[in-house]
Amino acid sequence: MQSYKIAAPAASKRGKGLNRRPRLWSGAADTRLHPALRAVNGLLLILLSLTMILPIWNSLIISLSGSLASMQPGLRFLPADFSLEGYQRVWSRMALWRPFMNNVIVTFAGTLLHVLLCSMAGYTLMIRFFPFKRLLVGFLFVTMTVPSEAILIPLYIVNKELGLLNTLSALVLSGIVSGFSILLMASFFRSVPYEMQESARIDGAGDLRILFRIYMPLAASGIATVTLFEFVSRWNQFTPALLYISDSSKYTLQIALRSLIILSDSTSGSDVTTPNVRMAGVMIAILPLLAIYPFVQRYFVQGLTAGAMKE
Amino acid sequence: MPRFRQHTGLYLMFIPVIVYFLIFLYFPLLRAFTISLQEFRMIGDRPFVGLDQYKAVLADPFFWQALKNTLMIGAGQLAFGFVASLLAALSLGEVLNPLFRKINQMILYLPHLFSWVIVGGIWIVLLSPDGGMINELLKLAGLGQPVHFLAEERYARWIMIGTSVWKEMGYTCIIYLAAMTLINPSLYEAARIDGAGRLKQLLYVTLPQLVPTMKTVFVLQLLGVLRMFDQLVVMRNPAIYREVDVLMTYVYENGIQQFQMDLASAASFLIIAATLLLTFIFSRVSKYDLS
Numbered sequence: 001m002q003s004y005k006i007a008a009p010a011a012s013k014r015g016k017g018l019n020r021r022p023r024l025w026s027g028a029a030d031t032r033l034h035p036a037l038r039a040v041n042g043l044l045l046i047l048l049s050l051t052m053i054l055p056i057w058n059s060l061i062i063s064l065s066g067s068l069a070s071m072q073p074g075l076r077f078l079p080a081d082f083s084l085e086g087y088q089r090v091w092s093r094m095a096l097w098r099p100f101m102n103n104v105i106v107t108f109a110g111t112l113l114h115v116l117l118c119s120m121a122g123y124t125l126m127i128r129f130f131p132f133k134r135l136l137v138g139f140l141f142v143t144m145t146v147p148s149e150a151i152l153i154p155l156y157i158v159n160k161e162l163g164l165l166n167t168l169s170a171l172v173l174s175g176i177v178s179g180f181s182i183l184l185m186a187s188f189f190r191s192v193p194y195e196m197q198e199s200a201r202i203d204g205a206g207d208l209r210i211l212f213r214i215y216m217p218l219a220a221s222g223i224a225t226v227t228l229f230e231f232v233s234r235w236n237q238f239t240p241a242l243l244y245i246s247d248s249s250k251y252t253l254q255i256a257l258r259s260l261i262i263l264s265d266s267t268s269g270s271d272v273t274t275p276n277v278r279m280a281g282v283m284i285a286i287l288p289l290l291a292i293y294p295f296v297q298r299y300f301v302q303g304l305t306a307g308a309m310k311e
Numbered sequence: 312m313p314r315f316r317q318h319t320g321l322y323l324m325f326i327p328v329i330v331y332f333l334i335f336l337y338f339p340l341l342r343a344f345t346i347s348l349q350e351f352r353m354i355g356d357r358p359f360v361g362l363d364q365y366k367a368v369l370a371d372p373f374f375w376q377a378l379k380n381t382l383m384i385g386a387g388q389l390a391f392g393f394v395a396s397l398l399a400a401l402s403l404g405e406v407l408n409p410l411f412r413k414i415n416q417m418i419l420y421l422p423h424l425f426s427w428v429i430v431g432g433i434w435i436v437l438l439s440p441d442g443g444m445i446n447e448l449l450k451l452a453g454l455g456q457p458v459h460f461l462a463e464e465r466y467a468r469w470i471m472i473g474t475s476v477w478k479e480m481g482y483t484c485i486i487y488l489a490a491m492t493l494i495n496p497s498l499y500e501a502a503r504i505d506g507a508g509r510l511k512q513l514l515y516v517t518l519p520q521l522v523p524t525m526k527t528v529f530v531l532q533l534l535g536v537l538r539m540f541d542q543l544v545v546m547r548n549p550a551i552y553r554e555v556d557v558l559m560t561y562v563y564e565n566g567i568q569q570f571q572m573d574l575a576s577a578a579s580f581l582i583i584a585a586t587l588l589l590t591f592i593f594s595r596v597s598k599y600d601l602s
Contacts, residue, residue, distance in 0.1 A: 033405050033509070038405065041402050041406070042406065042411070044402060045399075045402055045403065045406065045411075045415050048399060048402075048415075048419065049414075049415050049419065052418050052419060052421055052422055052481070053418060054444070055433050055434065055437055055444075055477075056421070056422075056433065058433075058436070058437060058444050059432075059433050062436065071441075073441055073442035073447065074442065074447065075447040075451060117327045117328065120324035120325070120327070121324060121325050121327070121328045123324060124321045124322075124324050124325045127318075127321055130318040130321055131318065136325055136329075139329065139332070140328070140332075143332050143336050145586070145587060146336060146340060146583060146586075147534070147537065147538045147582070147586055148336070149538040149540055149559050149562075150343075150562075150579045150580075150582050150583045150586070151336070151339040151340055151579065151583075152559075152562065152563065152566070152567075152579065153562065153567070153572050153576050153579060154338075154339035154340070154342035154343040154346065154576070155339050156566075156567060157339075157342065157572070158335065158338065158339055158342070173331075174335070176331055177327065177328045177331050177332070182328065206320055207320030207321060207323075208320065208324070211324075232424055235426075236425070236428075236429075238427065238428060238544075242544065243567065254428045257428050257432065258428050258544075258545060261428065261431070261435065262428075262431065262435070262545060275436060278432065278436070279436065281432075282429055282432045282433060285429055286424075286425055286429055289424045289425070293417070293421070294417070297417055297420075300420070301485060
């Protein structure tokens with residue numbers, strides 16, 4: 001099977017385009033903005049970026065403040081009375097580690113299965129002619145027009161009847177395949193030369209083998225795109241967890257945080273949730289996303305472009 | 312038949328998809344429809360009552376209020392989101408330094424990565440009347456008493472619109488930016504030869520060339536508006552329910568929390584009908600094809 005490994009994955013060339021300036025005025029010097037206007041433009045962009053950064057920065061400094069200091073009013077841009085107390089309290093005393101671990105399990109299992117199943121289905125749709133292909137496409141098309149939120153009631157009933165309420169399996173299963181990912185996979189697979197599949201078949205390779213040995217490696221950057229999209233949406237998965245999980249030992253991060261952030265005003269007892277504790281929870285939830293983001297931004301852009309340009 | 316057998320592997324690879332959607336989409340869809348025609352009980356018989364549940368929904372003032380809120384918040388999100396993301400994309404397109412552009416792009420896209428629980432949490436703290444950054448800034452500007460933004464009806468919808476624009480503008484902006492890179496440079500050249508200045512190039516080349524993308528984005532966001540849910544579940548509170556309850560929270564409240572699944576199913580079928588109708592109309596109008 002070695003001979004199938006061909007260098008230069010075709011799909012990886014996409015998406016890089018955005019890192020260049022859109023070639024609107026194709027380099028000619030007289031078409032650039034007047035320097036003064038360009039400075040204003042840059043300044044406005046910095047301001048815009050600041051409105052994105054400041055709210056997150058504000059949460060970060062509150063999470064790093066001491067409990068008492070975090071309750072004091074006043075405009076601050078650095079932590080007051082620096083301490084990690086918020087993180088310690090939310091992680092161990094309020095046991096955020098448990099929803100965090102649940103989230104890790106659901107995210108990894110869900111993403112892995114999603115990518116596997118969608119790439120299989122995408123491979124099927126990539127094949128040009130076979131009986132009933134149009135039926136399959138139609139079947140998928142309908143699933144993309146029905147908003148899943150609109151069937152939330154019967155979905156709840158189905159999960160209840162299958163005994164899936166209060167299990168992490170319900171969350172892994174929810175959205176385990178999606179029309180969007182399947183079509184995205186199919187379009188990435190289409191960028192691999194079609195003849196490869198035909199000649200491999202003549203050599204006696206089965207479909208699974210062709211998929212895993214030829215298509216997945218060659219469309220690796222496409223796979224990465226779908227994986228990342230799915231990873232992020234799994235990590236943030238909210239509605240299914242809100243519906244199916246009521247047992248607090250099965251809480252995922254988003255549900256646990258919701259009660260921590262939004263409903264905590266009413267919680268009584270000795271553990272008053274001070275702002276630093278809440279914001280520490282927020283920071284813990286976004287840390288994994290922030291950690292991978294700089295390295296994978298390219299794939300996000302690629303996915304967006306592929307998704308949006310498909311009209 | 313031999314042709315069919317040759318493709319067995321292909322069908323097998325598609326089976327999980329079929330099974331999943333049959334159990335978790337087609338069957339529930341059918342189920343929702345039956346429930347909406349019944350008087351539903353979890354246990355016991357469920358008499359069919361025809362269109363009574365639909366009548367009940369349409370006679371419920373809370374449903375109409377939810378519809379109105381959905382449309383008002385949705386219209387705001389669409390309009391302001393459109394302007395903000397387009398302006399940001401045009402502005403980013405003028406930047407010459409690739410590093411500066413890339414950093415700005417990354418930062419703009421950042422909030423889209425976060426869930427509504429996170430974004431809600433961040434903004435609830437920012438807007439808090441005791442020591443929230445927004446109120447501290449207002450105080451600094453000498454604007455008097457702290458405002459309890461999230462408890463005042465007159466700000467409620469605006470806050471939902473604003474936070475949504477904040478979260479999603481980077482995402483839409485990148486889509487426009489990608490579309491801009493695909494505009495044929497010779498169009499600009501031709502415009503320049505005809506004596507078009509920068510403003511005219513923007514008005515007569517860039518914007519018209521972006522129209523197909525705008526239509527696509529518009530249809531997708533319009534469908535998104537009807538299903539908005541997370542944001543409201545997280546950010547609403549009893550003081551502003553009247554202003555920010557939307558269709559999906561109406562379904563959720565009635566169906567899951569008050570267990571009136573029949574009524575809620577009827578309401579969600581109305582939402583599905585509206586979604587399909589809108590998809591149909593706009594795919595006709597914009598020749599936009601979902602596949």
